[in-house]
């Protein structure tokens with residue numbers, strides 16, 4: 001009997017709850033006394049239909065940051081349509097509530113006030129999350145004193161109106177809700193305009209789309225039937241929705257319009273029934289191709305500097321040219337940086353050596369701004385255009401079309417690619433291998449081992465160790481040296497450590513040129529800081545390189561002549577093979593002959609005689625006769641007095657006494 005009563009009691013309580021639940025939900029007014037906490041399990045305030053919800057949303061990729069937002073509750077992605085604190089996400093544990101003084105306040109976990117509405121007069125006693133997505137604060141007379149509709153972020157919904165002087169601002173990226181690079185303005189002159197904005201200063205660049213409606217009064221209306229248009233009084237003056245929207249009924253479709261992070265203003269629909277297809281359907285978009293639309297004299301364009309914009313399937317993509325990479329891989333709109341040192345027009349920069357320069361070609365691509373020179377004429381072919389850029393150290397890229405050659409400087413801006421762009425981009429980059437990265441730090445682990453052994457041992461043991469190490473180092477270097485070269489080297493050729501040469505060249509940074517089998521770098525040896533040296537780093541793992549190394553060391557080691565470049569030293573350490581020469585301040589004969597200041601006759605004659613004397617010495621006068629095999633202007637260097645010096649003996653052959 002008792003059991004029966006209690007069961008009945010439970011049942012009736014349950015029934016009461018079931019009956020009450022829809023009733024509670026039906027009251028749109030929400031009791032805000034109890035706060036919502038920024039955490040995973042604090043329920044949001046939902047609209048009656050439960051289509052929209054107001055509350056905290058965890059940021060993608062940052063589980064401890066929360067956005068106070070309104071979203072589509074029934075859409076699988078729960079698409080956010082409004083946010084209070086996109087620029088300042090709240091930490092876990094923050095809370096939002098309606099205070100006794102009638103304000104809706106967002107507090108940080110330590111009680112710091114982060115956001116508050118209404119800002120002026122007015123006390124709210126209740127709030128409503130409405131079924132149209134508008135969150136409203138109401139005063140004691142149920143009159144609205146603040147609406148999220150009047151403070152839009154990047155999205156508008158059916159029923160929402162943008163008055164004159166109001167703006168929408170795009171987000172940074174699809175997942176980062178802080179202010180991005182594009183804005184929609186409903187201007188005071190009646191014109192609806194899309195602008196790129198500068199990230200740091202809010203400077204507005206040239207508009208990339210405008211409705212052209214200059215009326216004393218107009219407003220942007222998103223009506224309850226799903227049409228977006230500009231209205232002057234009662235008259236529609238510009239229709240943004242061009243299609244028949246009645247096929248996407250309000251009953252079966254959600255509607256929204258948004259200035260997306262990529263700068264395009266799109267009107268979307270989403271089927272309420274297609275719970276599995278997450279895709280929003282675009283029914284209108286402005287501008288048609290954002291890559292081609294943005295052309296301001298300042299600013300980087302639709303994508304960041306040095307990148308180019310490509311629209312595929314209606315989506316904007318920001319891409320980096322070959323040998324460039326994203327400044328911020330998480331945000332391709334932030335632009336690209338070159339993977340190589342920029343041309344500086346220093347006489348020893350890579351761009352000064354035509355052999356180290358190559359061009360990457362991009363069809364149908366243009367950077368229409370940032371040109372500093374234009375060459376036209378029948379002779380201006382694509383090859384000629386490339387040549388013009390190659391010979392000009394300021395030139396970062398050349399754009400060619402129909403006997404026109406534009407030279408561009410850094411940073412490249414407003415880059416675009418499209419089949420309608422009738423231009424070819426030629427980007428100047430260093431040839432592969434022009435900069436080999438400098439690998440060091442290998443012998444550091446050995447050093448650490450030795451040091452720890454030293455610290456761990458007794459004094460006597462330490463002295464023994466030091467002696468042993470010293471002797472081992474001494475012999476290992478001198479044995480090698482003696483083995484390979486004792487027969488050929490006469491006198492003062494220095495043996496260098498790899499580390500010394502790496503230091504001397506600042507980590508192999510400044511390229512002088514490329515000889516047979518290796519790149520030549522400029523450097524200063526610490527022990528002789530007054531003179532420059534040229535360090536040739538031979539390519540590793542090449543048998544040819546090995547042979548060449550021995551030839552050069554042995555051949556030049558024997559020679560002393562004022563018309564030959566002198567070998568000062570070498571390094572032979574594991575895989576590292578380097579040769580150290582005198583530095584020739586006037587570069588190669590090739591650059592001298594074909595450079596800006598052409599030599600006069602007397603200089604030419606002196607150079608020719610110098611080369612002849614050098615060859616004469618090699619062929620006739622030296623104890624082992626040598627044929628150079630690779631005499632060309634690139635291998636004749638000029639010292640500070642413009643004396644010709646033969647260099648690069650990589651292919652030289654030694655002759656026996658009876659050979660000719």
Ligand SMILES: *[C@@H]1O[C@H](CO)[C@@H](O)[C@H](O)[C@H]1NC(C)=O
Nearest residue numbers: 165166167168183185202204
């Ligand atoms: C919209 O942007 C313009 C230009 O930046 C600015 O002057 C205006 O105050 C903004 N309007 C609102 C409501 O923020």
Ligand SMILES: *[C@@H]1O[C@H](CO)[C@@H](O)[C@H](O)[C@H]1NC(C)=O
Nearest residue numbers: 059062065089172176177178
């Ligand atoms: C969003 O982007 C801005 C600007 O790049 C950055 O300062 C901010 O930290 C980002 N926010 C998050 C949550 O990653």
Ligand SMILES: *[C@@H]1O[C@H](CO)[C@@H](O)[C@H](O)[C@H]1NC(C)=O
Nearest residue numbers: 227229236237238239240241
């Ligand atoms: C906009 O569309 C409406 C309804 O389709 C039409 O009556 C009106 O003439 C159009 N206005 C303009 C300026 O095209």
Ligand SMILES: *[C@@H]1O[C@H](CO)[C@@H](O)[C@H](O)[C@H]1NC(C)=O
Nearest residue numbers: 075076077079270278279280
């Ligand atoms: C859901 O997210 C996917 C991927 O981010 C996106 O393509 C799709 O349009 C989103 N759908 C909605 C309804 O927001």
Ligand SMILES: *[C@@H]1O[C@H](CO)[C@@H](O)[C@H](O)[C@H]1NC(C)=O
Nearest residue numbers: 322323339340430431432433
């Ligand atoms: C340029 O890019 C190519 C291929 O993407 C790569 O092989 C090469 O090493 C790069 N060159 C430089 C100098 O970074």
Ligand SMILES: *[C@@H]1O[C@H](CO)[C@@H](O)[C@H](O)[C@H]1NC(C)=O
Nearest residue numbers: 361362363364382423424425
């Ligand atoms: C670029 O166009 C040339 C002809 O002008 C063609 O030979 C080449 O294959 C094209 N390159 C690419 C990557 O489309």
